[in-house]
Amino acid sequence: MSVRYIESKKTFLLQTKNSTYQMKVSDYGYLLHLYYGERLEDEDLSYLIQLQDRGFSPNPNEAGNDRTFSLDFLPQEFSSDGSCDYRLSSIEVKNGDGSYAFVGKAAKHEIYAGKYSLEGLPSLWAADQDRVDTLEIWLTDPATQLTAVLCYSVFEEKDIITRAVKVINESEETIYLNRIMSMTMDFMDSDYDFIHFDGRHTMEREWSRNPLAYGIQNVGSFRGASSHQHNPFAILCERGASEDDGRCYGFSFVYSGNFMCKVEKDQYDQTRIVMGIHPKHFSYQLKPGERFTAPEVVLAYSGKGLTHLTHLYHRVYRENLCKSPYVRKERPILINSWEAAYFDFDEAKLLEIAKEAVDMGVELFVLDDGWFGNRNDDNAALGDWDVNTAKLPRGLGGLSEDIHEMGLNFGLWIEPEMVSENSELYRKHPDWCLQMPRRQPSRGRYQLVLDLSREDVRDYIVTSINSVLDSARIEYVKWDMNRFITDAWSAIVEKEKQGEIYHRYILGLYDIMNRIILTHPEILFCGCSGGGGRFDPGMLYYQPQIWCSDNTDAVCRLKIQYGTTFVYPVSAMESHVSVCPNHQTGRTVPLETRGITAMDGILGYELDSTKLTEEEKRICRQQVEAYKRNYPLIVYGDYYRLTNPYTFSEYVAWEHVSRNRDEALISLVLTEKEANDAQRYVKAKGLNPQMQYQVDGMEGSLSGQALMSAGLPVPGKLMQYEAVQYHIKAL
Incomplete structure (x- = not known):
């Protein structure tokens, strides 16, 4: 032993x-x-x-x-x-x-x-x-x-x-x-x-x-x-x-x-x-x-x-961590409605976004926040998990049916741990949220946190969300949590046990996930907490992927994804291509670079497809095809960080190598550019020194030793924030 x-x-x-x-x-x-x-x-x-x-x-x-x-x-x-x-x-x-x-x-x-x-x-x-x-x-x-x-x-x-x-x-x-x-x-x-x-x-x-x-x-x-x-x-x-x-x-x-x-x-x-x-x-x-x-x-x-x-x-x-069968399946390429529409949508607009996304190679349409209750901004309706029929007159079932007829799967956003004060749930059960006696509760995103230490609260959440999931053909769920806990006090726990509330909340959350996520193995669940606020192995036990960050700026994502990869596999990082100027930073980055950066994870799109040109949709389609072609290499291969963006400023590079070392993909984003600058080289890792490799776009072959010791030239024509990929295949 x-x-x-x-x-x-x-x-x-x-x-x-x-x-x-x-x-x-x-x-x-x-x-x-x-x-x-x-x-x-x-x-x-x-x-x-x-x-x-x-x-x-x-x-x-x-x-x-x-x-x-x-x-x-x-x-x-x-x-x-x-x-x-x-x-x-x-x-x-x-x-x-x-x-x-x-x-x-x-x-x-x-x-x-x-x-x-x-x-x-x-x-x-x-x-x-x-x-x-x-x-x-x-x-x-x-x-x-x-x-x-x-x-x-x-x-x-x-x-x-x-x-x-x-x-x-x-x-x-x-x-x-x-x-x-x-x-x-x-x-x-x-x-x-x-x-x-x-x-x-x-x-x-x-x-x-x-x-x-x-x-x-x-x-x-x-x-x-x-x-x-x-x-x-x-x-x-x-x-x-x-x-x-x-x-x-x-x-x-x-x-x-x-x-x-x-x-x-x-x-x-x-x-x-x-x-x-x-x-x-x-x-x-x-x-x-x-x-x-x-x-x-x-x-x-x-x-x-x-x-x-x-x-x-x-x-x-x-x-050995995630219980979802999707951890061993190829994940679909999705488009999410959040940065495309935020709360301002109706059924017709959603169907237009989905229809145009088909030409991009997208396989899954995800309806984000705003589909339930009186939810027209982030100040109301959390906890009221009934469809907003003013926006979706045929309910989730009707929308899902039309989405599926386009050849797409359908996904949905939920935030089951929270309640809005302006909600039917709060008006009926104000004691169901965490709040201290004799004090007005603090708010985050104008919402309160439900007391998951309570069995009746957990039962309500499980019944409500399972009812939603069973109401339509839903293949994907984004599970969000958009504020942290304050006022950690439960109305039904004796005073000697109030110091247990933070931990009891997490145990309650795991219980809810056991009863929702693990009972719906056919659904791909994605974790989220304002992006990466709960990116941890506990969440990955239930959800094979987590929304890496609310920041979709491709250049910022280079550092975010760099740090994430030290412990979490590529298969855990959901990463999307969004529009430019970017909604978080205002930065403009080429569409090709946004795609290459997002391929360092589970690729998706966070944009309004109806506003893309035919050329932009063609580029997206090429990105999807390249990603799917290299999916086993990217998701299951060995990962190498070729540069450290905190100590080396010229470019950020990373590499995926197959387990038997017969194939590799190097991705590089130029982060600084000077006029008449020096020639740079990127050196591969993880190859077999004795094997001969073909590099796409180059004549002849190179040994693994040459690729790792001498490297490949970074094209001098690259401008700042442009990117390149090198596909390497053993002969």
């Missing part, structure tokens, strides 16, 4: 194809971390634990006068709280006696074949061909009988280890869980860079890389969603690590709500990283016998740089 316990050494050994993870039960019962990195064969790494007397680092009582044993500097798997460790803690508990402490000791363990499960939470699952083994270790506090069960699953061939924690109150008193990290990892050195992905609405997942400094670096969200501002993914890599070289560690949180990732460089030049639910406004009551399940963190290690780390995540998230 890929998981073993060596009784004589009291060590646990986790082995993937290329990595080793090792930990040890100390003499006093504490679980210490030994190693995570390049694969080692059956070596006992206990010697890495070096004990010495550290001044002002206290010692546990059972150590007696052994001043060399202190949790203040020893590497741990799950750090204690309220005892001898002053660093970041894995857990914070208020015990029944009012004390704040958890000191867990290894009580027992279990090793079994297969993947652990997490009740009510999305997580990776094992496919039939996967070899997966699981280790569970019970850490029990002898004083309180509170237990943390550490869960590890090893995807041996995919080089992935997952971690999660289950907290069980085995005492006779009620306790409050105020902090729970799903993963803690200690490193005995600190010469690392911290890479994370920041941003804002319309500019998500911007790459940020900084060296570790003494103290704590922190990213996270307490907005009720994973957020535009920070993504629940981080990398620790050694200084100097590049796309192709260096040790890199990835940490990806499978959760859609509040999260925190903290990294601490301590006084002894050691590093601790923790990841889990954000502790702000979090306090979970556990009565005797009750348990809490924390979400999963997906770990990956690469000794070959950032690109290899990316490949590990792309593969496992394509194959």
